[in-house]
Amino acid sequence: MNRGLAAASALCVASSVMGFGGDPILWYTFDDQADPTVNLGTLGAAYDGGVLGDAGFVPFDGTFGVALDGDADWVIPGGDENALDIADGDFTLMARLSTTFVDRASIAGSGVFWKEHTGSAPGYVLNIRNSTGIARFNITDGTTSVVVSTPEPVNDGVIHEIVAVRDADVLSLYVDDCLRGRTRIPASFGSTAANPNQLIIGGRTIAAGGPTGGPNDDLEGTIGEIRVYTSAEHPPDARLGDANCDFVVDAIDLAGLLTAWGPCVGPCLFDLDLDGVVGPGDLAILLNNWG
Template identity: 30%
Template sequence: MDRMRATWLGLVGSMLVGASAFGGDTTVWTVDVETSGEDVFWTSPTAVDPGASSYLLTSEIQLITVDISWNGIPFGTIDVTDQIPPDQAVIMAEIPGPAPVVLVDADIAYPLPPEPATLAAHLFIELDADGFAHADVTDVVLGTIDIDLGFPFGIQTVQLEAVHIVLGLTVESTTLGDLDGDGIVGPSDLAILLANWGQGGVGDLDGSGAVGAADLAILLANWGN
């Protein structure tokens, strides 16, 4: 089978970042959706802090299967999870808060145009004003793909009838100024900032390259959060 790529993860990858410099509460969700062409919608069972300064998102593909048919005859389900390149199966992205914020808003397609689509859809993931996540998969197109059906059929063009995706989402709600990662901005964070005054790194909240008055103002504005 041709490699089926998680193209939409590559789109999110433009926001690729390292580990967050700030601590916070961590929420884990499992997005489990299946579609045979209809729009599908998912809402998280729990919420993150809607007032966070930023959200560190980790997305991991846990399972992708496709149901196929040949000449109108159902031909089973194929697990294609291992076809996803490792650098696309797991991504990290940091999105500025507070909520509501859009995490993903992208048209996805495999293969890329102008080739006829084997799989295409529009993916929209957001955090609402209360911190709940919503994932919408709309405008779904299930096309055909050439695969080896084994003896005696060989390589045949099959129709995708349905796709099942399980995605693990981890969202860390971070508060700007929580330098020690205890979940609240307070005296210990102020001590860390002052210890790094005039230097780069921890405490450089505005990204200027050096800890200074602007960073102190940001920390004090978030005091107690």
């Protein structure tokens, strides 16, 4: 695709796709079907993405995506990796993908987005977990990890839009515009910014200098689009308290909240005030969002 046409297309898409108000710093649609793939985000052409391994471009949801075979296939942005050390402030990771992968995979690392944090290195990860197929969003300061996961698997071969958001002291994880998990970052949490590694899309890194390409590290599936924002971009149709994802907060959600009343056990979608207990505060929030 001509870079000028790609940029013009980006202006049209940015105003409508998912209704996000901010501008992504990194944005790959893969519609150019080129290596390096064009970065339509504000970091510009220096961050065009290198397509590594046997990754190729395939039709995807009416446009194109990059197909990864799970064996050392990745997309790695160009430019200075320090520009992607974004996890200390508000940020958003978005990926539109389809996978049936049954081991761990990152959209940015071990499958999706990965700015590695193994050992003492801080960073952030959005991945798909081994065997369970759930999506997981994780940030760490090198000592403490904060994790939020989806209650359901996303490795069903259906195209999903997965959005991970850090908004002040809260991590949120959305699937197809529906909030599927939230957790609070503790006040003692430190800096995540001193990360020596590249951002890996579709693979995992555990040391400075590149991805590992080890077993269960790489995503097997197709990614149609990825975006990275340095702002908190929540899907506008998502409703706090809408646990059954019908985009209405109603009697069904109220019944679910009352059934979950008490201390949280496992995924706790009705702990709306993030105090570890489903109680009066959560009921008040749900009723305030009614409709």
